[in-house]
């Protein structure tokens with residue numbers, strides 16, 4: 001099978017039952033994407049496909065041939081952090097860091113969803129062209145990404161600082 005991942009073409013000869021998460025971690029040496037629950041409940045395995053967020057543990061790799069897949073390894077590097085990654089550091093958006101790659105991928109797609117006017121469960125005006133990412137919107141839209149360390153306040157501050165406004 002042939003995949004487009006983080007701007008590279010990657011080939012892998014895997015069983016068609018392989019999940020996208022296992023493909024990344026076990027076959028392509030991309031361990032940044034984490035396996036938490038492996039059943040769609042925690043968001044640790046979130047990656048971007050054509051800019052949209054998905055739980056890679058619930059996805060069969062074979063379905064994503066020829067799509068643009070982005071993992072945390074394609075977002076920034078240790079020497080050159082992406083803006084959101086830098087804000088996670090500045091605002092203490094992590095403790096153990098296990099959920100962080102999923103949080104970051106999810107937040108990037110979440111901000112794009114809001115910019116496209118896609119409402120969430122708590123959006124007051126469903127016809128609004130632009131959606132203001134206030135505290136409730138951010139909490140609701142990021143609710144699929146769990147953090148067992150409870151670093152939620154820092155995570156929300158980092159996302160606000162990147163996509164909404166400066167946070168003191």
Ligand code: FES
Nearest residue numbers: 036037038043057
């Ligand atoms: S590992 Fe995929 S949602 Fe938990």
Ligand code: FES
Nearest residue numbers: 095099147148149
């Ligand atoms: S930082 Fe440890 S699980 Fe979120």
